[in-house]
Amino acid sequence: MILVRRRAGGSPTGPARASRARNTEFSAGDKVFQWLAGVAAVIPVAALALIIVIMVVQAIPAIIYSGLTFFTSTTFSIGHLYATTLTTHNGVSAPQDASYGALVFIVGTLATSVIAICLAVPISVGGVLMLSEWIPERLQGFLSTFVDLLAGIPSVVFGLWGITIFGPFAAAHIYPTISHLGRFIPFLKGPVGFGEGLLTASLVLALMVIPIVASTTRELVKRVPVLAKEGALALGMTRYETVRVVTIPYIRSGIIAATLLGWGRALGETIAVLLIVGDLTLLPHSIFASTSTIAATIASTLDSAFTDYTHMALSALAELGVLLLVISLATNLAGRLIVRRVSTDALPVGRGI
């Protein structure tokens, strides 16, 4: 717009001058565009670097204070803020009796996300295979839109639904049956509670992960060569045998990648888990027990951490953040590596998420 106005009001007249002017202006525009595009390209990289650097710098005092107990201690306490003395470890001071152990949160994060992904992958893959092989094409679009809409539900809504409706319902009607299995699997034994806790969080997480795994799997299934499938059918195989012999082997590695992507999502999910998981710093001794995750703890403890005048609690939360970042980046990278290894041209991983 600005360029046009300047050209219209500029002094040079006549076609030759006008075209020359336009040429120089276009090259100026090119330069500006190049510069802006360059800046835009740097921003995501810079943002990631900035976040990592700031988090690590923030976390350093807590890393020094906690040392390896960060990974082994089950006590996460910001300490007695009203006490008169400080506790000093490795030369760093924190409020009296402060202890920043992350073991509960590491276990909680891994447990909720692994249970969720173990439930979500078979459901997603089975559902997609059902959709592509047995459901009439007209219904396919409608049903897959449904799954995609599931991905669009805000996580806080999942959390609210989980804690007010699904959790209490499951605790009253489903969990007692599961807890009977505790006779054979000890981890399933225990009081079922009121619907908060590890299992409810995992089930709701599974629902949240299904669209991610399902949409990736759907793209994978679409890419299975029709010739191979037709060949299998021509050899007299049933639909089931075709799926087993042609489709599944073709998409197997892709599913691993989809699993890792879904897992990454489950690891970092905060608000839904915070609402449902019970938010207690306790190692879960049964699948129904309340516990907490890294992301949920960062969200729920931030408020208290700000009241710590030594700023060590904030530093400890930054350390938790770094840990979560490392775990998430590791799963993400692993997912990408597997995708690259199993496919010459990039799979449409992550589309529609």
Place this chain on the structure above:
Amino acid sequence: MNVRRITAVSTAAVVAALLVSACGASNSSTTAATATTTPTPVATGNPTSPVTLTEDGSSLLYPYLEELETPLNTAYPNITLSPAAGGSGKGQSDAETGAVNMGGSDAYLSNGAEAEYPGILNIPIAVSAQAINYNLPGVSNLKLSGNVIAEIYQGSITKWNDSAIAALNPGVTLPSTTIVPVRRIDSSGDTFIFTSFLSATNAAWSSGPSFGTTVTWPSVSNEQTASGNPAMVTTCQSTPGCIAYIGISVEATAITDGLGEVNLENQAGNFVLPTADDINAAVAAGATNVPKDLRQSLIYETGADSYPIVNFEYLVLHKGQSALPTALAIRTFLTWAISPTGGATAANLTKENFVALPTSVIPNVTAAIDSIYVP
């Protein structure tokens, strides 16, 4: 092209903002540095242009401040009070960093925070109390002591018909319901006064979790957590066998929701309810030794009728204010808020079950309000 440029420019602005805030974070603690250059005295009165005073924090104080909004605006049309809840811890930290003009807190600031943010004031504007509520249909007039409640929150008493509870309630048929202790998950002044009471009445609690706005709670297998006083009520209401500590300003809701109110044992061995008279008895006993900086609990005071969990409701703010209109509005509001003819009328206080500040502390509170200055 334009759209792209706008996108690029705005993303650049975002990154710049990120960088600025990153740098800002590191020296936020220096904003509260003492400025001892000739302070400008601050008068009281209606500011010449509209000023909005922001407040957040204590969910116990919040309903009272909401109550004061309209009368304040009537008395001083150019001052608008904008209160919010969020927990006393949030009120303290937001006031310390300057995110709000005043932070509401049921707890006074710790020595550590006072040292980290010099020149920060703890100004009591009313006296509040805390009720202990329970969800046991059919059981009324339950009596409990701090010692027994501490054992419940430590997990050593787990059933309502435990002999320790039965001993305090002769003649009452107690059910064998499992006790579900409910506690605050946010950084809370109610937690501060509750744990102060437990520390005063139970030695193991005093040397263990001790007291604070956030404490390390002993793990009890069926404990529940809630954020804010209203959530304490709803959680307790939906959990049979629950016990919860609830700020007096939402106690009316707790009662209408069917929760029982515990008769608490005071230092004299009598069982009392948080009535205005019993709160005033505690104030009369505790107000004699309030220090100049006004940081004092009114927990487990002496006196036959004293209710044992009573506290000052504080507004936490910086003595040195950067802008004169804001300083004027804050000083005017606080002076008005503690005045019996201003905000602290019997009608306003009674609505939230608060009681007025004792006259003996008023001179120190006024002195603190008058110390607000603009450097």
